[in-house]
Amino acid sequence: MNTMIDEVVTKELISPIKYSAKDFSSDQDVRWCPGCGDYAILASVQRVLPDLNIPKEKYVFISGIGCSSRFPYYMNTYGMHSIHGRATAIASGLKIARPDLSVWVITGDGDGLSIGGNHMIHVLRRNIDVNILLFNNQIYGLTKGQYSPTSETGKVTKSTPLGSVDMPFNPAALALGSGGSFVARTLDRDPKHMQGIIKRAAEHQGTSFIEIYQNCNVFNDGAFFQFTEKETKSDSVVFLEHGKPLVFGKESDKGIKLDGFSPVVVSLKDGQHSVDDLLIHNEKDSTLAFILANMTYHPELPRPVGIFLAQDRPKYEDEVERQIDSAISKRGRGQLEKLLNSGDTWTIQ
Amino acid sequence: MDKETRVLDEVTIRFAGDSGDGMQLTGGQFTNTSAVMGNDLSTLPDYPAEIRAPKDTTYGVSGFQIHFGATEINTPGDHCDVLVAMNAASLKVNLRSLADGGIIIVNTDGFGAKNLKLAGYAQSPLSDGSLSKYQLFQVDITKLTNLTLADMNLPQKIVDKTKNFFALGMMYWMFNRVPENTLQWIQDKFKKDPELIEANTRVMKAGWNYAETTDVFAVKYEVKPAPLTPGRYRNISGNQATALGMVAAAEKAKLPLFLGSYPITPASDILHELSNFKNFGIKTFQAEDEIAGITSAIGASFGGALALTTTSGPGVALKTEAIGLAIMTELPLVIVNVQRGGPSTGLPTKTEQADLLQAVYGRNGEAPLPVVAASTPSDCFNAVFEASRIALKYMTPVMVLTDGYIANGSEPWLIPEVDKLPDISVKFRKDPNNYLPYLRNEKTLSREWAIPGTPGLEHRIGGLEKQDKTGNINYEPENHDLMIRLRAEKVERIANDIPLAKVEGNEKGDLLVVGWGGTYGTLKTAVERKRKEGKSVSHLHLKHLNPFPKNLGEVLYNFDKILVPEINMGQLIKILREKYLIPAIGLNKIQGLPFRSMEIELKIDEVLGGKK
Numbered sequence: 001m002n003t004m005i006d007e008v009v010t011k012e013l014i015s016p017i018k019y020s021a022k023d024f025s026s027d028q029d030v031r032w033c034p035g036c037g038d039y040a041i042l043a044s045v046q047r048v049l050p051d052l053n054i055p056k057e058k059y060v061f062i063s064g065i066g067c068s069s070r071f072p073y074y075m076n077t078y079g080m081h082s083i084h085g086r087a088t089a090i091a092s093g094l095k096i097a098r099p100d101l102s103v104w105v106i107t108g109d110g111d112g113l114s115i116g117g118n119h120m121i122h123v124l125r126r127n128i129d130v131n132i133l134l135f136n137n138q139i140y141g142l143t144k145g146q147y148s149p150t151s152e153t154g155k156v157t158k159s160t161p162l163g164s165v166d167m168p169f170n171p172a173a174l175a176l177g178s179g180g181s182f183v184a185r186t187l188d189r190d191p192k193h194m195q196g197i198i199k200r201a202a203e204h205q206g207t208s209f210i211e212i213y214q215n216c217n218v219f220n221d222g223a224f225f226q227f228t229e230k231e232t233k234s235d236s237v238v239f240l241e242h243g244k245p246l247v248f249g250k251e252s253d254k255g256i257k258l259d260g261f262s263p264v265v266v267s268l269k270d271g272q273h274s275v276d277d278l279l280i281h282n283e284k285d286s287t288l289a290f291i292l293a294n295m296t297y298h299p300e301l302p303r304p305v306g307i308f309l310a311q312d313r314p315k316y317e318d319e320v321e322r323q324i325d326s327a328i329s330k331r332g333r334g335q336l337e338k339l340l341n342s343g344d345t346w347t348i349q
Numbered sequence: 350m351d352k353e354t355r356v357l358d359e360v361t362i363r364f365a366g367d368s369g370d371g372m373q374l375t376g377g378q379f380t381n382t383s384a385v386m387g388n389d390l391s392t393l394p395d396y397p398a399e400i401r402a403p404k405d406t407t408y409g410v411s412g413f414q415i416h417f418g419a420t421e422i423n424t425p426g427d428h429c430d431v432l433v434a435m436n437a438a439s440l441k442v443n444l445r446s447l448a449d450g451g452i453i454i455v456n457t458d459g460f461g462a463k464n465l466k467l468a469g470y471a472q473s474p475l476s477d478g479s480l481s482k483y484q485l486f487q488v489d490i491t492k493l494t495n496l497t498l499a500d501m502n503l504p505q506k507i508v509d510k511t512k513n514f515f516a517l518g519m520m521y522w523m524f525n526r527v528p529e530n531t532l533q534w535i536q537d538k539f540k541k542d543p544e545l546i547e548a549n550t551r552v553m554k555a556g557w558n559y560a561e562t563t564d565v566f567a568v569k570y571e572v573k574p575a576p577l578t579p580g581r582y583r584n585i586s587g588n589q590a591t592a593l594g595m596v597a598a599a600e601k602a603k604l605p606l607f608l609g610s611y612p613i614t615p616a617s618d619i620l621h622e623l624s625n626f627k628n629f630g631i632k633t634f635q636a637e638d639e640i641a642g643i644t645s646a647i648g649a650s651f652g653g654a655l656a657l658t659t660t661s662g663p664g665v666a667l668k669t670e671a672i673g674l675a676i677m678t679e680l681p682l683v684i685v686n687v688q689r690g691g692p693s694t695g696l697p698t699k700t701e702q703a704d705l706l707q708a709v710y711g712r713n714g715e716a717p718l719p720v721v722a723a724s725t726p727s728d729c730f731n732a733v734f735e736a737s738r739i740a741l742k743y744m745t746p747v748m749v750l751t752d753g754y755i756a757n758g759s760e761p762w763l764i765p766e767v768d769k770l771p772d773i774s775v776k777f778r779k780d781p782n783n784y785l786p787y788l789r790n791e792k793t794l795s796r797e798w799a800i801p802g803t804p805g806l807e808h809r810i811g812g813l814e815k816q817d818k819t820g821n822i823n824y825e826p827e828n829h830d831l832m833i834r835l836r837a838e839k840v841e842r843i844a845n846d847i848p849l850a851k852v853e854g855n856e857k858g859d860l861l862v863v864g865w866g867g868t869y870g871t872l873k874t875a876v877e878r879k880r881k882e883g884k885s886v887s888h889l890h891l892k893h894l895n896p897f898p899k900n901l902g903e904v905l906y907n908f909d910k911i912l913v914p915e916i917n918m919g920q921l922i923k924i925l926r927e928k929y930l931i932p933a934i935g936l937n938k939i940q941g942l943p944f945r946s947m948e949i950e951l952k953i954d955e956v957l958g959g960k961k
């Protein structure tokens with residue numbers, strides 16, 4: 001259907017344009033606290049976009065409210081800094097109306113999982129092709145330090161002086177439980193890994209959900225240091241790679257094996273186990289994805305980082321277009337005159 | 350036997366029965382036939398609030414009222430002249446709407462001991478003399494229907510389902526209706542099942558013949574065609590008209606239509622209707638909640654669609670923060686509120702006009718938005734078309750107020766000619782040179798619509814205060830003051846672009862009755878009656894409630910007294926008093942029901958005292 005939209009927007013990329021990261025940075029001063037993990041995420045996104053071969057005007061970044069949600073202002077793309085929790089719903093409407101766009105959602109643990117939790121689960125189940133970057137810092141930064149839905153139980157904050165009593169969300173498991181077709185986790189202090197994941201997410205057809213461990217050095221400094229700092233990282237994190245065994249440890253001396261449905265750590269040095277005994281990651285296997293996601297918060301297991309699941313599933317907006325096309329082929333293109341005159345009509349002379 | 354025929358100007362009939370008795374269908378058929386015969390008419394269905402209420406109880410009663418005439422008809426009727434009651438419960442519930450001396454036709458089979466008990470009658474009203482002031486006709490419709498179909502050996506369940514056609518047949522005879530329209534409808538409806546065609550046709554004819562040949566009925570009535578404007582008509586309900594109005598607006602704006610909505614009574618039918626029009630390229634999104642309904646629409650609007658969200662009062666409450674975002678981002682959006690009884694969940698299936706202040710004022714911060722109200726079922730078409738025009742031209746969300754009464758009510762609609770509908774298209778910004786997101790058109794103060802996908806116009810918008818022109822975040826005191834005033838001024842200037850207020854009746858006089866929304870037909874009827882009596886009274890019905898027409902003050906000052914009847918505690922009157930400092934008088938009824946013309950007439954008499 002030809003509309004006014006067709007008169008202004010780019011139809012397809014005529015010749016690939018060479019962009020650099022700088023082309024994606026806007027003229028606005030970046031105003032996060034010095035040392036905030038958000039800087040690294042911004043830089044990574046700006047580095048990945050030039051590789052995606054999408055015209056710059058097709059990108060839209062939509063955010064809600066929170067520190068992370070300032071993100072769109074720093075991108076030289078179309079963007080909307082919307083209201084608390086609703087970025088996923090706004091992005092859904094935009095992508096359904098305009099499937100030609102590359103739509104990104106920037107959100108945080110409070111914005112995306114607390115006030116916006118409902119929209120989050122629904123965008124995931126629908127599988128609308130938007131890329132969701134959830135900056136998880138396990139704290140409310142913008143409102144100056146209350147506990148968040150991902151803060152660990154017992155967290156002492158301004159609003160929980162005696163420690164929080166609620167159990168935290170496990171965002172990856174929540175996304176999987178909502179029917180997410182692409183679910184991943186990455187680290188603000190591992191730009192290379194982060195860029196790889198962002199690229200995969202962008203290429204994924206359907207909703208992509210990336211939980212990014214992000215350090216809030218003002219209100220929750222070091223929350224993820226165990227997983228991001230050199231001394232502890234290799235013993236505390238297992239990187240998930242499709243088709244590869246789950247090996248970790250400073251000297252790659254440990255691995256994850258399945259004992260029934262439960263992952264357990266085994267030593268590769270004690271002569272009892274070899275790499276052949278280990279769990280092989282398969283990012284197409286949703287059952288496995290659940291098992292891996294549930295390793296999170298387990299005191300004896302390393303934290304899984306990487307792509308839990310990358311599955312092909314029909315995209316919501318494609319199905320919408322398909323219904324429209326089939327309605328047109330069955331009933332013909334709608335004609336207003338005919339529609340207004342449908343049903344029982346009569347003529348007064 | 351030749352029966353007497355009396356000619357009537359207008360009649361109101363109410364069909365009532367148990368939810369399973371098919372009264373909506375019966376009323377709908379009577380309506381279509383009367384429309385085709387050239388009567389003007391107005392109808393109102395009255396559904397039970399429960400989806401499947403226990404059979405034969407008072408809360409399972411379903412009714413359908415049709416007011417038709419040889420003259421202009423503006424309301425579904427204060428009272429009915431004829432009540433068709435298929436069981437005891439339906440008589441009990443509807444008797445109070447029957448005029449004194451009115452006709453009651455009952456299906457006696459629906460008045461057995463069990464029916465009476467379920468309806469809460471200690472003894473049968475058919476025999477205890479309590480109906481003596483009415484003309485009561487008792488017909489055993491069930492038995493007669495059974496006899497009619499005895500040789501067809503149909504299951505009893507099917508036979509029971511045809512008995513409403515017996516009642517319809519009798520009413521067709523009594524009011525001289527041509528049966529062909531309904532006979533054809535039966536053919537079309539049951540074309541896959543010849544048995545049902547046969548059964549329903551037979552039963553309807555049996556009803557007609559019964560009325561014609563027995564001496565139960567001595568009189569039949571004739572209602573001649575009304576002098577309607579020539580042209581092609583169809584019957585339309587408010588929610589249908591809303592849906593069609595949006596399809597037309599999208600077509601005339603040359604934009605794709607996007608609806609984000611969450612089911613809610615009494616607005617869901619708009620979502621249902623639009624979901625059917627996929628071959629127009631319309632995208633309907635049933636969202637996870639009211640908030641996603643509107644925010645998805647805001648996303649679509651950012652992308653260049655004509656965006657719509659539909660709901661009722663509680664839904665507007667939930668959408669409020671997002672409406673503020675649309676105001677701040679200055680994106681076009683049509684918000685339809687089909688008002689129902691409040692507060693809170695209130696009376697979902699009943700009507701009310703109590704969301705006007707919510708529409709005009711109900712947001713945090715200084716957040717003005719244009720408000721348009723529909724006055725009749727078919728006027729919903731015009732209201733949403735006008736709202737779309739304003740939204741697109743002024744880059745603003747616009748609230749449309751309809752209500753449960755006009756949303757479900759229906760009336761004949763003179764189908765508009767597509768070519769005569771105005772072009773409301775706007776141009777998206779294309780030129781990348783010197784683009785600033787919040788530069789404004791000098792005349793309308795509207796900013797330009799630049800949509801993602803357009804090279805060189807990349808920009809960011811959002812809910813934080815904007816710097817004038819650039820749209821960058823800005824917290825400076827003077828800038829905030831300026832932006833507040835600019836947004837308000839933009840809405841105010843719409844007054845230059847809407848029709849002037851025009852009273853029906855004399856432009857000066859003792860009393861002006863001012864109304865808005867679904868009370869139109871009732872106020873018009875009441876004022877016309879009083880004018881015929883020689884009273885100096887006129888009627889003004891407002892379509893634009895924010896901003897008001899430019900001349901509204903002058904119009905009001907031309908009358909000694911102003912009466913403002915509303916189905917609320919006095920909301921329009923508050924705004925009128927505040928804006929024009931007039932001592933207006935209110936008439937307020939909040940029963941979940943529309944006004945009756947009589948109530949308005951009595952108030953007019955009271956306000957005018959003995960004055961002629």
Ligand code: SF4
Binds near residue numbers: 031033142216219
């Ligand atoms: S408060 Fe924390 S999350 Fe927010 S900008 Fe500062 S460091 Fe970053």
